[in-house]
Amino acid sequence: MTKASYQANALSICIGDAFFFDFFRDGVIMKPTKTSSLHKLTATLSTVATVLALTFATQAGAVEKLEKDSIKLGFIKLTDMAPLAVAFEKGYFEEEGLSVELEAQANWKVLLDRVISGELDGAHMLATLPFGAAVGYGTKADIVSAFTLTLNGDAITVSNDVWKQMKPQIPMEGGKPVHPIKADTLKPVLEKYKAAGKPFNMAMTFPVGTHNMKLRYWLAAGGIKPGFYAPPEDTSGQIDAEAMLSVTPPPQMPATMDSGTIVGYCVGEPWNQQAVFKGIGVPVISDVELMKNSAEKIFGVTKEFADKNPNTHKAIVKALIRASMWLDAESNKNRKEGVEMLSQKQYVGADFEVLANSMNGTFEYEKGDKRDLPDFNVFFRHNGSYPYYSDAIWSLTQMRRWGQINEYKPDAWYLETAKKVYRPDVYMAAAKALIADGKAKASDFPAENESGIKPPSADFIDGVKFDANKPNDYLTQFKIGLKGKQKVVGGKVVD
Numbered sequence: 001m002t003k004a005s006y007q008a009n010a011l012s013i014c015i016g017d018a019f020f021f022d023f024f025r026d027g028v029i030m031k032p033t034k035t036s037s038l039h040k041l042t043a044t045l046s047t048v049a050t051v052l053a054l055t056f057a058t059q060a061g062a063v064e065k066l067e068k069d070s071i072k073l074g075f076i077k078l079t080d081m082a083p084l085a086v087a088f089e090k091g092y093f094e095e096e097g098l099s100v101e102l103e104a105q106a107n108w109k110v111l112l113d114r115v116i117s118g119e120l121d122g123a124h125m126l127a128t129l130p131f132g133a134a135v136g137y138g139t140k141a142d143i144v145s146a147f148t149l150t151l152n153g154d155a156i157t158v159s160n161d162v163w164k165q166m167k168p169q170i171p172m173e174g175g176k177p178v179h180p181i182k183a184d185t186l187k188p189v190l191e192k193y194k195a196a197g198k199p200f201n202m203a204m205t206f207p208v209g210t211h212n213m214k215l216r217y218w219l220a221a222g223g224i225k226p227g228f229y230a231p232p233e234d235t236s237g238q239i240d241a242e243a244m245l246s247v248t249p250p251p252q253m254p255a256t257m258d259s260g261t262i263v264g265y266c267v268g269e270p271w272n273q274q275a276v277f278k279g280i281g282v283p284v285i286s287d288v289e290l291m292k293n294s295a296e297k298i299f300g301v302t303k304e305f306a307d308k309n310p311n312t313h314k315a316i317v318k319a320l321i322r323a324s325m326w327l328d329a330e331s332n333k334n335r336k337e338g339v340e341m342l343s344q345k346q347y348v349g350a351d352f353e354v355l356a357n358s359m360n361g362t363f364e365y366e367k368g369d370k371r372d373l374p375d376f377n378v379f380f381r382h383n384g385s386y387p388y389y390s391d392a393i394w395s396l397t398q399m400r401r402w403g404q405i406n407e408y409k410p411d412a413w414y415l416e417t418a419k420k421v422y423r424p425d426v427y428m429a430a431a432k433a434l435i436a437d438g439k440a441k442a443s444d445f446p447a448e449n450e451s452g453i454k455p456p457s458a459d460f461i462d463g464v465k466f467d468a469n470k471p472n473d474y475l476t477q478f479k480i481g482l483k484g485k486q487k488v489v490g491g492k493v494v495d
Contacts, residue, residue, distance in 0.1 A: 064311045066098070066315060067308060067312050068309050068312045069099055069312070071098060071099070071100055071316070072101045072102075072121055073100060073120060073121060073123055074102075074104075074111045075103075075124035075347075076104070076108065076111060077347070077348045077349060078268040078269065078348065079268065079269040079270055079348060079355060080124070080149055080297045081124045081342075082150075082327055082342060082377075083149050083323040083327065083379060084102055084124060084299075085341045085347045086323035096316070098316065098319065102346070102347075104347075105123070106249065107206075108126060108129065108209060112125070112129060112141075113139065115143070115300065115301070116133075118305075121305060122301040123299070124297055124299065125297060126211070127148070127295040127298050129300065130145060130300055131208065131395050131399060131421060132399070132404070134417055134420060135399070135417070138207070138208065138235075143421065144301060144423050145299060145300045146306075146423040146424070146425075146427045146430070147298060148384060148387050148391070149299055149320070149324075149385070150296050150297050150378060151293045151294060151295060152288040152294065153297070153377050154266060154269075154286070154287040155266070155272040155285065156283065156284055157281045157282065157283045158263060158281060158282060158284055159257055159263045159264060160280060163281070163282040166185045166186055169185035169188060177365070180285050181285050182218075182222050182461060183221060183223070184224075186219075200244060201262045202265055202266075203246055203256065203257075203262045203264075203265040203267075204266050204267075205247065206247060207229070207237060207247065208404060210297075210395075211265075211267055212245065213395065213402075214266055214294075216245070216402060217290065217291065217398070217460075218266075218285060218461065219242075219243055220478065220479075221461050223480070225241055225242045225243070225480055226243055226480075227239055227243075228240060230489070231403075239488060250267050251271065253267050253271050254271055254281070257280060268297075269376075270357075272358075273354050273364060274354055276366075277351070277353070283363070283364075284365070288373065288376055291459065291461070293378065293382055293459070295395075313426060314430050315430075321431065321434060325440065325444070327377075327379040328378065328384075331374075335359050335360050338359065339356045357370070361373065362376075383445070383446050386424065387424050388454055389422055389468065390454040391454075392417070392418035392422050393418050393468040396471070397466075397471045402481065402482070406482075406487045408472075411470060411471055414468075424452055453468050456468075465477075472484070
């Protein structure tokens with residue numbers, strides 16, 4: 001609530017109560033005399049002065065002085081921007097003293113460029129986006145993140161024709177495909193395309209984006225080469241590729257596939273469910289099946305903004321934490337209301353039914369094959385909003401694997417780079433403030449001694465174990481991809 005709001009409320013309460021009691025005595029409405037009104041008004045104004053002083057003192061303690069209280073935040077039209085919409089619609093930003101404008105952006109590059117230029121104070125970002133900027137792949141910039149907006153939330157969708165050709169290779173149970181579906185079921189389809197001299201074109205949303213990394217992971221786990229990068233000479237990502245991956249903005253993916261330009265894509269919701277509703281494609285795997293509870297989107301600001309506006313940054317994170325808690329509260333009980341928010345044109349603008357298909361804990365693959373997938377979107381549970389260094393390290397390993405980082409890096413470099421971007425200190429400061437405000441409990445958050453490194457996990461479709469303490473050993477386990485001191489030179493992988 002703003003200072004003006006508190007002032008108005010205090011005046012209304014004090015003056016209103018004073019005159020109510022003056023006019024209403026012993027159950028009878030009375031007309032006040034001039035003298036009684038004057039005495040009452042004098043006493044009331046004195047009371048108002050006292051109440052206002054106490055109110056503002058309390059307010060000053062609740063909200064630290066913000067360096068910047070009017071901010072503009074960007075987002076892409078995807079369901080995982082939900083914490084931003086909820087923080088705005090439920091008044092959480094306002095309660096932190098922030099006047100916020102939310103603005104949809106055309107694509108990830110425009111969004112990133114506008115954050116760097118200062119046209120946007122912060123934004124909904126792909127979890128890998130700041131690391132591309134950190135290593136100078138494309139635009140070099142210092143982006144930091146103190147908040148993970150969501151875990152999971154993506155899927156890989158193929159056209160009806162490709163699905164028809166994949167299906168004979170997919171095990172069935174009870175008349176339905178057994179999930180998760182692996183990419184080796186796609187190999188015979190690629191062979192047909194190759195024999196016909198046709199490229200097998202698939203889309204992702206941004207070169208240093210999570211959708212690119214997840215699509216590549218799925219393809220490579222099935223023995224399909226997704227191609228390498230060799231910056232700065234070759235940034236196509238199609239060196240030695242069997243599946244040709246290119247960029248398409250999320251909202252355009254269904255129409256681009258329907259036109260035949262691409263035969264599949266990896267993207268967040270609602271654009272996979274949109275393909276189901278339109279009858280033009282089938283999601284074959286969700287990312288929670290591909291790699292359990294991976295960081296998908298983060299909230300990012302420039303390092304300059306964070307350094308100049310520490311209280312404002314913390315206030316934003318506080319509001320976003322509350323929004324994420326609300327979205328995951330009591331087994332997703334608020335998701336219906338959240339979907340109603342997102343369906344508004346200023347946010348995602350997709351049909352309620354399309355958004356609800358994944359946000360409400362289910363996911364539809366083939367038309368009519370709707371299954372429970374309660375963790376398809378995770379906003380807060382599983383410590384989902386905490387910025388883990390290990391999530392950052394995984395992103396960096398995939399950039400190295402596909403040549404976006406085209407030189408060997410020692411293990412220590414991965415953690416050092418993660419720490420330049422992720423700011424768990426800001427997150428925990430925001431968490432402590434919410435606990436002090438009585439809006440959260442200590443048990444809602446990681447422990448004080450959290451290292452930021454999750455335990456090793458093999459929760460991936462190929463069963464390869466990821467240990468964030470040993471990123472180079474992790475890379476050696478993959479048959480497809482760079483490892484050790486390999487790099488891409490002249491269109492070839494060399495040792």
